[in-house]
Structures are given as structure tokens and as C-alpha cells.
Amino acid sequence: MFVLLPCPHEATVSYGKGTKRGPAAILKAMQYVENFDEELGREMAPTGKLKVLKPVGVSGLESRVAGLLKEDHTLVILGGEHSITPIAVKAFAKKYRNLSVLQLDAHADLRDSYRGTKKSHACAIRRVLEICPAVQVGIRSLSVEEWEWAQKTGQIEKMHFAPKLELVEKIERQLHKNVYITIDVDVFDPSIIPATGTPEPGGLFWYEVLDILKGVCRTKNVIGFDVVELAPRRGDHASDFTIAKLVCKLLGYLSV
Numbered sequence: 197m198f199v200l201l202p203c204p205h206e207a208t209v210s211y212g213k214g215t216k217r218g219p220a221a222i223l224k225a226m227q228y229v230e231n232f233d234e235e236l237g238r239e240m241a242p243t244g245k246l247k248v249l250k251p252v253g254v255s256g257l258e259s260r261v262a263g264l265l266k267e268d269h270t271l272v273i274l275g276g277e278h279s280i281t282p283i284a285v286k287a288f289a290k291k292y293r294n295l296s297v298l299q300l301d302a303h304a305d306l307r308d309s310y311r312g313t314k315k316s317h318a319c320a321i322r323r324v325l326e327i328c329p330a331v332q333v334g335i336r337s338l339s340v341e342e343w344e345w346a347q348k349t350g351q352i353e354k355m356h357f358a359p360k361l362e363l364v365e366k367i368e369r370q371l372h373k374n375v376y377i378t379i380d381v382d383v384f385d386p387s388i389i390p391a392t393g394t395p396e397p398g399g400l401f402w403y404e405v406l407d408i409l410k411g412v413c414r415t416k417n418v419i420g421f422d423v424v425e426l427a428p429r430r431g432d433h434a435s436d437f438t439i440a441k442l443v444c445k446l447l448g449y450l451s452v
């Protein structure tokens with residue numbers, strides 16, 4: 197069973213606001229995504245195998261995820277801001293050994309703290325790395341402190357910068373057997389997803405992202421994923437729909 201858990205958390209966004217409306221916009225747009233997929237030759241989200249849960253607040257997220265993992269569901273968390281990821285990963289790490297996180301994002305999110313809090317979305321992957329390893333893809337924005345920290349700790353080896361994306365095989369080699377995927381929608385080029393708080397030029401395009409996800413789903417045990425930082429804007433249906441289709445595509449890659 198695939199379980200969709202909305203977590204419309206918004207507390208530390210630094211620029212454009214509105215990511216608390218992300219989960220509802222994704223779920224609404226998903227109703228209009230054609231479920232048949234020509235690439236797979238079958239439906240992406242198998243009817244009767246997809247359950248949408250009531251939204252959870254950030255304070256209840258870890259225990260909710262832990263409870264759902266007891267039931268062997270494949271969990272999809274819809275954000276909300278990126279700070280929800282380390283909270284979810286904490287629960288996954290208690291169940292799964294050999295866990296890695298695959299982060300698709302424009303930003304490194306490796307700050308130890310940001311604007312006085314360690315729980316900022318700008319610190320999401322630094323917090324994840326306190327739990328398990330992470331491979332970072334599509335990165336094109338980081339501070340000098342993040343750059344130096346990544347050099348010092350060797351994390352730089354697992355950072356794949358947007359202009360020179362490594363082969364999918366290299367990314368796969370750096371991941372452990374069990375993989376949790378976190379997709380910050382700003383990994384995409386702002387020309388296809390303008391609806392996000394801190395857009396960065398020079399991002400990935402639709403088929404580049406799909407190629408990475410397809411490869412990882414084929415070779416790894418993907419045990420869950422989240423999609424964060426969509427900040428819907430009135431009149432911009434394309435961003436909402438693209439992310440809804442991305443969720444459906446991932447469900448399709450994961451359902452065999």
C-alpha cells in the first residue's frame with residue numbers, strides 16, 4: 197500500500213512563502229493526472245493501493261511515520277518546508293539499516309544553523325547527515341561555510357552539482373541498499389517550476405530528474421520519499437501539475 201501523508205509545515209522559509217499550501221495543491225492536481233503511463237505501459241498509481249491520510253503537524257510527524265512504517269507501507273510525505281525531512285528520516289532509520297538519503301535540491305542545506313535555529317530548512321541535510329549518509333544532486337547554491345565543511349568532511353564527494361551532473365550509475369554506487377528520496381522542487385529549473393520559495397537558475401529538467409529516479413528505483417530498495425517546498429501561486433497550474441505528475445511517476449517506478 198502507498199500512503200500519502202501531507203505535512204503542511206511552514207515556519208522557517210526564508211524568501212517566498214506559501215509552502216503550507218503545497219500538499220493540498222499536489223493532491224488536487226493529482227486528480228487530473230492521467231493515471232496510465234506510456235513509458236511503463238501500465239497505470240502509475242494502482243487503484244485501491246493508494247491511501248491519502250489526514251495532514252499531520254510537524255510535532256506529530258516522527259511518531260506518525262514510525263506508526264505507519266510498522267504496517268509496511270511505502271510512505272510518501274508531501275511538504276511543507278524541507279525541515280520535515282530529518283524528522284521523517286529519524287523514524288525510517290530506526291526501522292532500516294543500510295539507509296541512505298538521496299536529495300534532489302538546488303541548495304546544499306548543510307548549514308549547522310540558520311537565523312538562530314538548527315531546525316531551519318537551510319539545515320535539513322546537515323541534520324540528516326547526523327542520522328545517515330546522503331547523496332546530493334542538482335546543487336547550485338551554498339555558502340562558503342557549507343563549501344568548506346563539505347570539503348573538510350568529504351561530503352563534497354557526494355555532492356553532484358547541477359552543471360556537471362555525474363552519471364546516474366555513480367550516484368547509485370554512492371547509495372546504500374535502502375534509500376529514502378527527498379525532492380526539493382527547486383531542483384528543477386525555475387522555467388518549469390517557478391512556484392517555490394527560493395528558485396535558482398540552471399536547474400534540472402523533467403527527463404533528467406526522471407532518469408535519476410528511474411535508475412535509483414530500479415537498483416535500490418526505495419522505502420519512501422518526500423516532495424517539499426512547492427509554494428503554489430494563483431494561476432500557475434503547471435507547477436502544481438508537474439509536481440503531481442512527478443509523485444505519480446515515482447509511484448509508478450515503485451509499484452511492480
Ligand SMILES: [Mn+2]
Pocket residue numbers: 301302303380382383425
Ligand atoms: Mn532547496
